[in-house]
Structures are given as C-alpha cells and as structure tokens.
Amino acid sequence: MEKIRSLGVFGEVCCAFWKEEPSLRQVMHTIDSEEVYIVPNFISEGYFTKTVIPRELELSGRVTRRGDRVLKYCDPVGNSERVTELLLRRAAEAAPGVSPAETSLVIVGHGTDLNENSAAAAKREVEKIRAMGIYAEALNAYMEEPPLIAEWDRLASQPNVVVVPFFISDGLHSYEDIPVLLGMENAPRREGIFSAKAAHLRGRSLYYASAIGTEPLFAEIIVEQALAFDPQWDIESNA
Amino acid sequence: MGHRIQRVRRNLSETLAIWLGSRSEWCIGQIRIARAAQGFDLCHRDDSNRDDLKVFSSPFDARFLAQWDDADAYRPLKTAPNLRHGWRLILPDIDELRHAIDYFYPAMLGLLRDWDRSALKPVPLRETLSRQSGMYVMARKISDAQAQDTIAACCNSQSRCLKIILWRISAETLITALPEAKFIPPEAASASGRENFPMLCDEACNLLVSESRAAVKRAAQSDSPSRSQPK
Numbered sequence: 473m474e475k476i477r478s479l480g481v482f483g484e485v486c487c488a489f490w491k492e493e494p495s496l497r498q499v500m501h502t503i504d505s506e507e508v509y510i511v512p513n514f515i516s517e518g519y520f521t522k523t524v525i526p527r528e529l530e531l532s533g534r535v536t537r538r539g540d541r542v543l544k545y546c547d548p549v550g551n552s553e554r555v556t557e558l559l560l561r562r563a564a565e566a567a568p569g570v571s572p573a574e575t576s577l578v579i580v581g582h583g584t585d586l587n588e589n590s591a592a593a594a595k596r597e598v599e600k601i602r603a604m605g606i607y608a609e610a611l612n613a614y615m616e617e618p619p620l621i622a623e624w625d626r627l628a629s630q631p632n633v634v635v636v637p638f639f640i641s642d643g644l645h646s647y648e649d650i651p652v653l654l655g656m657e658n659a660p661r662r663e664g665i666f667s668a669k670a671a672h673l674r675g676r677s678l679y680y681a682s683a684i685g686t687e688p689l690f691a692e693i694i695v696e697q698a699l700a701f702d703p704q705w706d707i708e709s710n711a
Numbered sequence: 712m713g714h715r716i717q718r719v720r721r722n723l724s725e726t727l728a729i730w731l732g733s734r735s736e737w738c739i740g741q742i743r744i745a746r747a748a749q750g751f752d753l754c755h756r757d758d759s760n761r762d763d764l765k766v767f768s769s770p771f772d773a774r775f776l777a778q779w780d781d782a783d784a785y786r787p788l789k790t791a792p793n794l795r796h797g798w799r800l801i802l803p804d805i806d807e808l809r810h811a812i813d814y815f816y817p818a819m820l821g822l823l824r825d826w827d828r829s830a831l832k833p834v835p836l837r838e839t840l841s842r843q844s845g846m847y848v849m850a851r852k853i854s855d856a857q858a859q860d861t862i863a864a865c866c867n868s869q870s871r872c873l874k875i876i877l878w879r880i881s882a883e884t885l886i887t888a889l890p891e892a893k894f895i896p897p898e899a900a901s902a903s904g905r906e907n908f909p910m911l912c913d914e915a916c917n918l919l920v921s922e923s924r925a926a927v928k929r930a931a932q933s934d935s936p937s938r939s940q941p942k
Contacts, residue, residue: 491917492787493788493789493817493818493916494813494818494821495916495917497914498817498818498822499818501818501822501824501825502723502817502818502821503721503821504720504721504723505721506720519845523844527842527844540720
C-alpha cells in the first residue's frame, strides 16, 4: 500500500482484508474518494473474488453506484499478463547463472477442489511459459493433488530444478509446507529458506523461489489492474 | 502512468482537524495524543510520564507497533486492550496523524465520521451470520444463549476489545451479557471538538463470526455422545 501511495497515481490508497483489519466491511467508511477502484489481491478468480468480496462490499456487478460513489470492481492481479513475467523473474533470481536449457521449471500451486480456479490459472501460466521455450521444460505441481510436488524429482527430467510457488504472499505454504514436501527441510523453518544457492537433493540441483507477491513490480500490477478497468476514466493530467 | 485520478470531496484529515479543535491532548483507545511544538506526540496512555520511551517518527512505524503486544505475541485484533508499551511516535502533521491512527486502530476514525453524519447502520448479529458462506454457514445455527456467552467472552472490554457495540443479536434481542457501558453510543462532537475518540463496532467482526462457529461446533460435539447412546 505504501509503495502504491508513493507512485502518486491515486488520490488515496487503502487496503482491506477478509481476516484482518480494516475488514472488507469497514473499509468503505475510511475512504474519502467518490470513485473507488477495487483490485482483488488474489492469484486467480475464485470463491473469494466471485463470492466473498462482492458480498462483503455489497457490489452489484462490475460497477456499483452507491450514493455519491462509484465502485469499480477490477480483475484480480493474477489475471494480469505480467504474472508470467513475474514467475520468470522469480525463477531467474532463484537460480542465477543456471542455464534454462538444462533446467526444469516447476510452478507449484495448492491444489484441492477448493482451489479449482487457482489450479486452472497455474496451468495457464505453465502453458504460456512452455510456449516461450526458455526452459527445457515447464511443469505444474500441487501440494495436495497429483502431480504432487513431493515427487518433483520424478516429474522433472533436467539436472537443475527451479520451483516457484504460485502464491501471492509468502506464508505457511511457501515458508514451511513446500520446503518440507521438497525434502529441503525435515521440519518447518522460516529463515533463509529462499536463497540463490542450490540444494543438492535426489541427484539434482534444486532452487526454490519466494512467492511472486513480494516482488516490487507487483505494486505496479495492482495499479495497472485498476487503470485497465476503464480506459475512459475521468482523468486530470499532471501536466 | 502520467495521470492522476483524484476526485476527493470528503476529507477525513479535515474532519480529524475539526475534532481536535483547540485542545492540546486527546485519547483514542489506549493511545494518548498530545499537541507538540510541531505536530503531534503519541504514546501509550500508561506511558505519558515515562522518559525512557523509544522514539519513532513515521506513521508507518505505527503498523509495526500495533502488530505485537508486550510479550511479542501477534495482535489479531487491533482494538484489543493489549497495545504494547515503551514507544513514542512524533508526527509532523494531521495527515500523518490520520495515517498512524489508521494503522493503530484501522477504520476507527472513518466509522466515527460516518456515525457523526448518521451514515453508520449497525448490522444485527443474525444478519451478519446469515450472510456467511463456506465453512462459516454453520455459525448461523447459534442460539441466543450461546450468542450471549460468545459475545461476553469475545467482546468484553477488560480483556478482548475496547470498541463500543452498536449492534444487537437481532432486532428484538439485546445483548445482556456485558455491562451497559459497552453499548453507550458516543455523543456528537461538540464545538470545541472531541477529547476522546470512541471506537465503534457497527457489525460483528470475523473473529466473533469464527467464535460463533466454534460455539455451534462445540455444542454439536457435546450433544453427539448422548445421541449415539443406545436407548
């Protein structure tokens, strides 16, 4: 939020949460502006973007008019074309100097029925990366459904394996659960799990990246999702 | 990004300036705000006579000061009466004061503004619960008695939350499990501003929704052994 404020594009910038404060129910009381762009900070469309956020903010569609306000409900950040760019950047940072031609890139999502849309988005990204032909192979894997990330050495054919979590933020899954499933850790730990050094495991060099939401470019994607909503938005030029 | 989107008519910083009026000292939650030579000087109310406080100078610092209590435990509810001690936050102007208060007590200034302009509509607990989906659907089965107990445990000012409750269990059912002082709505700001900024609760928070679900689950589990006993 501070980063987006510092870009100076919007008159005000607020954030709201489902489980923290300010809540989705509270946040509208804090806003001064008449024109409000709402950008879901979610990796994909799904239960939260389709059900929870519209319900809690009392949105009636893409555009909601309430009193003197217009609320514009934008696409989630995960829908941005630039997510592919972020995943590739994360992968390159995690394995500096490692030849992509001898590397398997594994994008690891959560899986399970609850995250059906998340799995679809992860598959879409892998297909796009595969079509670019940068890496010897690009694969999907999941924590809780096949292909399982725990079997990464059987899924990936290359001597180098780069694993990028398909999550917005680094939390329990990327800090603790995935490293344990990869066999990097016997028990969860938080410090130093993301490093540019290879872990030599199961006869391979394994590189593990942090979640894409911590990338500074992410703030720009949030802004772009808002600006892309309506090319005809009412603007005042800085000039 | 050579454009700027800015159509702002309301202004919470201006409202805050009116509330501050000509006074020199105010309180919100556990925070004491004093007018300083330039700007504002904030600390924990208990710390106003201490001279060994660690000094901070950015509203963004408030986010981290609000995050953990004195024992470094995470504070899931920012209006809980466990704000950490030992800090002093010096801010240069009203905009930074507004942002700092928003980090310490998210949305509380905005809710108070809407209370003042009669734009705050309290939502009964039953309405909040009936809106839930997914794993929280179960919470709507809570009985009035269970709701009273859950509210007493989750919302009491002594250990859980300092906000004033404006909602009821339902249109007909008042909360009787907490002292009356918990429900007294604030008076409108006087011409000389406000001395205290009351923190308002217009709707059950997600913590209470979650506790309501847990109460229903507990009751179902304690019922089930008797049901499974042979007749």
